[in-house]
Amino acid sequence: MSPVIAANGLHHVTAYAADAARNLDFYTRVLGLRLVKRTVNFDDPGTYHLYYGDGVGTPGTVLTFFPIAHAAPGRVGIGETQETAFRIPRGSIGWWAHRLVALGVPHEAPVSVFGETTLRLRDPDGMMLALVGVEDEGGDAWTGAEVPAEHAITGFHGVTLLLAEADATARILADVFGYAETGREGSAIRFAAGAALGRFVTLRAVGGFLRGRPGAGSVHHIAFRAADDAAQAAMVARLETAHGVRVTEQRDRNYFRSVYFREPGGVLFEIATDAPGFAVDEPVEALGHALMLPPGLEAHRTRIEAVLPALA
Ligand code: ZN
Numbered sequence: 001m002s003p004v005i006a007a008n009g010l011h012h013v014t015a016y017a018a019d020a021a022r023n024l025d026f027y028t029r030v031l032g033l034r035l036v037k038r039t040v041n042f043d044d045p046g047t048y049h050l051y052y053g054d055g056v057g058t059p060g061t062v063l064t065f066f067p068i069a070h071a072a073p074g075r076v077g078i079g080e081t082q083e084t085a086f087r088i089p090r091g092s093i094g095w096w097a098h099r100l101v102a103l104g105v106p107h108e109a110p111v112s113v114f115g116e117t118t119l120r121l122r123d124p125d126g127m128m129l130a131l132v133g134v135e136d137e138g139g140d141a142w143t144g145a146e147v148p149a150e151h152a153i154t155g156f157h158g159v160t161l162l163l164a165e166a167d168a169t170a171r172i173l174a175d176v177f178g179y180a181e182t183g184r185e186g187s188a189i190r191f192a193a194g195a196a197l198g199r200f201v202t203l204r205a206v207g208g209f210l211r212g213r214p215g216a217g218s219v220h221h222i223a224f225r226a227a228d229d230a231a232q233a234a235m236v237a238r239l240e241t242a243h244g245v246r247v248t249e250q251r252d253r254n255y256f257r258s259v260y261f262r263e264p265g266g267v268l269f270e271i272a273t274d275a276p277g278f279a280v281d282e283p284v285e286a287l288g289h290a291l292m293l294p295p296g297l298e299a300h301r302t303r304i305e306a307v308l309p310a311l312a
Pocket of ligand 1 (some may be wrong): 012014221222223270
């Protein structure tokens with residue numbers, strides 16, 4: 001069967017953090033991303049949901065967090081995202097390595113992964129990140145206060161999933177999301193989509209290893225892009241008929257519309273629409289400044305604001 005869907009790549013990645021202010025400082029000041037939305041977890045409104053991305057939160061640039069104060073650290077294992085990688089200009093690896101040293105951010109010496117220079121680091125909760133040097137394709141990077149445009153992160157490079165075995169997950173990547181295998185290196189199999197942003201999903205099959213344990217620094221789910229509701233519905237139909245995978249009802253996340261399913265390898269996948277985007281409830285120039293609540297929670301704003309921790 002040929003894929004019915006255009007391969008659009010990743011939409012966003014969502015992870016857990018502990019301290020909200022520390023998370024905000026790291027992603028906006030240290031990594032130079034823009035806070036594009038300050039809202040709450042719609043399923044748990046006493047918890048922030050912070051969205052970081054490029055200047056407008058283009059799909060494929062958006063990393064989001066549920067910060068839960070004093071959350072125990074997670075443990076990466078089977079059925080989880082092991083590493084989340086960002087794209088930076090190829091010539092900027094040295095600049096970033098110097099910056100991480102200067103700021104005391106834990107990191108490793110750059111290595112070559114599938115032929116690309118990769119600088120691995122950890123965020124304050126121990127989340128495994130990487131900066132990958134790529135040919136500049138003219139992305140719309142956000143220019144943060146300390147990161148000049150010439151070195152800025154331009155979005156996701158991709159994610160690496162840790163699995164017991166890769167076959168069933170690989171079939172879904174290819175058949176439902178239109179990814180194609182582009183290479184193998186050790187236990188890693190790399191798949192690519194057509195989109196420049198969030199192009200890669202790498203499957204690392206490690207057999208019997210410990211399962212992941214959710215907690216601060218662990219990824220909750222990854223989301224793939226659907227151009228619109230019709231494209232999402234086509235992916236859902238393909239999942240159910242060809243792969244026997246059931247998905248949730250569509251949920252309105254205010255900035256996109258989503259369905260969720262647990263893929264055969266145990267990773268929580270989401271399919272999120274590109275529309276309506278982050279400017280639906282505040283102007284682009286004001287993104288991230290104020291706490292935005294969906295209509296159903298607006299009546300409880302005072303109570304919600306009282307329980308949320310202060311952000312610097
Ligand atoms: Zn999501």
